[in-house]
Amino acid sequence: LKDPSMRRIVQICTAAMxxxxxxxxxxxxxxxxxxxxxxRCLAGRLTAPTSVRARSDSATAGDDMSTWTARQLQRFLxxxxxxxADCFEKRELVERARSVASQRVxxxxxxxxxxxxxxxxxxxxxxxxxxSAGEAASMIFLHGLGDSANGWxxxxxxLLQIPNLRFVLPTAPASQAFGGxxxxxxxxxxxxxxxxxxxxxxxxxxxxxxxxxxxxxYLVREEQRRGVxxxxxxxxxxxxxxxxxxxxxxxxxxxxxGGCIALSTFLGASGAxxxxxxxxxxxxxxxxxxxxxxxVPPTEGxxxxxxxxxLGLPVESREYPGMGHAYCQEEAADVRTFVGRxxx
Numbered sequence: 001l002k003d004p005s006m007r008r009i010v011q012i013c014t015a016a017m018x019x020x021x022x023x024x025x026x027x028x029x030x031x032x033x034x035x036x037x038x039x040r041c042l043a044g045r046l047t048a049p050t051s052v053r054a055r056s057d058s059a060t061a062g063d064d065m066s067t068w069t070a071r072q073l074q075r076f077l078x079x080x081x082x083x084x085a086d087c088f089e090k091r092e093l094v095e096r097a098r099s100v101a102s103q104r105v106x107x108x109x110x111x112x113x114x115x116x117x118x119x120x121x122x123x124x125x126x127x128x129x130x131x132s133a134g135e136a137a138s139m140i141f142l143h144g145l146g147d148s149a150n151g152w153x154x155x156x157x158x159l160l161q162i163p164n165l166r167f168v169l170p171t172a173p174a175s176q177a178f179g180g181x182x183x184x185x186x187x188x189x190x191x192x193x194x195x196x197x198x199x200x201x202x203x204x205x206x207x208x209x210x211x212x213x214x215x216x217x218y219l220v221r222e223e224q225r226r227g228v229x230x231x232x233x234x235x236x237x238x239x240x241x242x243x244x245x246x247x248x249x250x251x252x253x254x255x256x257x258g259g260c261i262a263l264s265t266f267l268g269a270s271g272a273x274x275x276x277x278x279x280x281x282x283x284x285x286x287x288x289x290x291x292x293x294x295x296v297p298p299t300e301g302x303x304x305x306x307x308x309x310x311l312g313l314p315v316e317s318r319e320y321p322g323m324g325h326a327y328c329q330e331e332a333a334d335v336r337t338f339v340g341r342x343x344x
Contacts, residue, residue, distance in 0.1 A: 123171025142241030
């Protein structure tokens with residue numbers, strides 16, 4: 001609309017329409033339809049009322065999410081920073097959306113950005129504060145290859161439901177050589193020329209991930225500066241992140257940590273190439289793996305657990321039939337039990 005007076009009339013009429021709709025208390029679907037049809041000239045002038053601003057804001061466990069379209073479900077999960085890449089059917093999207101809506105998502109805030117220059121190429125560091133007050137405890141969780149902190153920030157705390165645990169979620173550097181894919185160590189070091197994935201998983205060692213190991217140790221010390229005792233700090237990770245978290249925990253010399261959680265991951269080089277400092281010789285470790293994992297074979301998880309047991313570490317190993325390179329509620333329950341025990 002080029003005529004200012006006509007544009008103003010449209011603005012007033014549309015505002016009246018939206019106000020009347022809000023007073024009639026429409027459901028999320030009705031308001032979303034009205035809001036989507038507002039004229040472009042109102043962009044930036046009106047904001048949706050808080051109570052019905054968007055489906056994701058008003059979603060509760062009581063909402064019938066089965067009536068939502070797949071795109072609406074995906075948008076809701078994306079806004080909550082919850083991954084849905086492993087949901088191949090609408091019912092799976094509905095189940096995940098209901099799970100998120102049934103729990104109040106804790107605030108996600110960026111951690112302080114002042115980090116040493118040697119770690120300046122690492123991505124966003126996210127922290128999720130505990131729901132309730134209690135004795136300080138922290139979990140530093142490393143995502144997998146190609147993922148980010150945001151990929152876990154919205155789902156990990158809700159999945160584990162540990163009220164007094166603070167989550168520290170770093171993001172790996174993005175490799176320009178591999179199209180901006182995030183990775184904790186040089187993928188070429190793991191995928192050497194002519195080497196199979198299975199062989200690479202058994203050959204990569206701490207040299208390939210030295211900077212990431214140092215970064216993990218820096219994050220542990222930052223938690224200590226906040227007043228969290230090292231015995232109440234847990235290093236954890238998924239897939240490639242799990243390998244780095246485990247090796248970082250085994251090489252942390254300052255003091256014994258509370259424990260380590262290795263999810264759907266691999267050990268890398270063992271024997272003389274696996275360093276375990278004195279303070280980590282009694283480190284509690286939980287290893288979890290899906291028996292249907294097509295990315296990291298279950299045999300890698302078993303090799304990891306067997307090698308740690310050979311070194312005398314207290315290791316718990318869990319396997320889940322039907323679970324691929326992902327997670328499940330049963331695994332979450334085992335992690336919750338393990339965390340509760342090592343922090344007791």
